[in-house]
Amino acid sequence: MTRLLVIDGYDTGGKTLLKGAGATQAGELYKKMLSDFLPSDQIDIAEISLAQAVDIDLSQYDGVCWTGSNLFFSEKDEVVQRHIDLCKQLFDAGIPQFGSCWAAQLAANTAGGAVTANPKGREFGVARKIGLTDAGKAHPMYKGKPPIFDGFTSHSDHITTMPETGTRLAGNSFSPVQAVEVKFSNGEFWAVQYHPEYDFSEIAALTVVRQDGLISQGTFRDSAAVEDFVSELRALNDDDSREDIAWKLGLDTDLRNQSIKTLEVRNWLSHFFNI
Template sequence: MRPLRLLVAEGNPPAMRERHAATSGQTPSVFYADVLGGLAEGLGLETRIDLCFPADEGANLPAGEDLAGYDGVAITGSGLNLWKAERESLAQVEFARAVFDSGLPFFGSCWGLQVAAVAAGGEVKLNPQGREIGVARSIRLTDAGRGHELHRGRLEVFDAPAIHSDEVATLPSEGATVTATNELCAVQAAEIRYGNGVFWGVQFHPEYTFTELGGILTRYTPIMMQEGFFRDTEEAAKYVADLVALDADPDRKDLAWRLGVAPSVLDPIVRRTELVNWLNLQVKPAASARGRA
């Protein structure tokens, strides 16, 4: 069996991803690729993963490559906002349409879900209920989601790492199925069928570790103080330190209790259920059907 070839599209332009790496140690696309590679290895799958940067001026696929050479495409999160209609955002919408046209298995976290929804005719807006950050609570599978392979193995109600201020406000008029929701965000997960392709996506971040989340919250601390999540920098630093410590020792019952982190969120495989299912139930069968696995 030849290695599965995956393409991870970075959702951020250069300045944003460099700022992210300064606090988290890696750009989102490098981190995402590492997570996918580890999950694939756990499934007994060998992978080759490339990165691309559709937000960059003049950026294309890796030299000598085209979408037809890949077995699946994933889009990371981003600090951009689609409702601002900036060039960096619109370029990614066009990239998503090209992925849909290719018919490749397609996945996205947070920004990735939003980009795919807009590419298929939906709309993204600033969430009037405010930012969902840290851990998204009480995400509930819809009737369609309970039987959907995207969430195979999930509890009917679960929590997940998250950070977003925008939401999919209007779904594409055809081919969109909401598979998970919660009180703060109506579209927590969805399948979108458009053109030749099928997209699975989530508004939360199944890929995140608590250390990665802590790095992001460190960067967002001034905004979170303005929005009332933290009273001061000391409180923020303590919260982040607890997240990182829990990542290092998931058996710390005191930290899990204080942070309100459920056992299912502590288990990295359970936390990444949707990514595992995409690799195992979308990418692998599609590659096999094309005689490339």
Template structure:
């Protein structure tokens, strides 16, 4: 049975974007559920800053990678009454669950956080193959018994540099095709501080010791990354503008003009990866500029977890 046609909530219009330049996987059509981590107010703030809402980015990436005919449905459990599967859809009809990042922190005592923790516990209970980035990794770790806190080393914004595979990561299919160390698009201020019993750390760097993990809990298995393979440089530019005051307060930028200049360079290079002058200025290479390499972990999850199931 197929999922309903690809859907996002009515407040999330698709923004015009260039589809990722990747090869589509072969196989039967997949039925994928996307879990949006942001509340409706945060989604509106993303659009107001010129960005694209996280679940829309995931849908575009998943439909570019997944076999022809694959479909996506989206759920927003941070919203009141937003934690119910779409009408006519049950867990048996879902081949995989992909969860986005969020502007929330998992240690906040707020209803929108509690709802999402409870929903991700249901994902583990369902036994469906699950993947997620940033906030999603942190929520999965908390559900499985770990802890998350603000990173004392500060925010990691723009790029996670020198993400290095652990011994377990070098042998794990999540990182198939990755070199021993690489860069990735990232923006976060929190980190996993105490791994749950069922977690294996797959990569880390100087800012965040946990950059990727395999978490096994209850009936399910979650593969997650702290960075954002679904983001291109086009997506990180608007986020820099949105958080400009925080970037200045953290000493990452001198003033709002500096943030605006940096965001413009990121967006320009993201739109035209052939700009060697800008790539040289920012110290960015094919880890980020080549869509196929950037999306390595999402593709590997589909290949090794979703398609076999």
């Protein structure tokens, strides 16, 4: 029986903001996605970004998944170091790792790469035209995935230097590194910069959380534009037949078809655990 651990990357402040906007907590959202592939009672959640970190018996778990986070490598502190230390322990233990967004940055940083703030600002909502590299096209994480696709996203840090033992699997014009495989010590970490666990409702909630910064950087013209975007996303989430909204916002099947959207997760589970 495969047991997985989900590491919720958000600290107390981040969790409060998510709750206030009606977003699902990151750990629960990841567990929900993984529950499409194995029973939920085989998936635990650990929160390591709180004031008092939890003790984790890694020997209980076959694999570990990392959620996104409101932390920044460009603002490194002792909590960020806590993530790095745990990631290193998992690499040393040879436990397969997978994750979204923060996870890709964590994998690269832990193995000797570099993560900095993106001068373009926050890539938000949809990461457009993510293209697989030659290595990505041949990689088992992307078996069955179109060579160019969109993904839900929200990040302002990005990987700027790959570690020597890392492979860039995908990128786009906003962030050249959109997916990585990192082999380090005794372990292997597959990670994407985007969020296969998100849906339209979660992006709507995150828009509310991030609206001030998004208006400031020009992603939205004003608060009225934010309100319109949030309203349309929630309407499409409630009624997937709203082709008018999907067409207007440029939302294709790679975001609307759950099996395509989460294919990377399924491939990770299949490769390491035969699930």
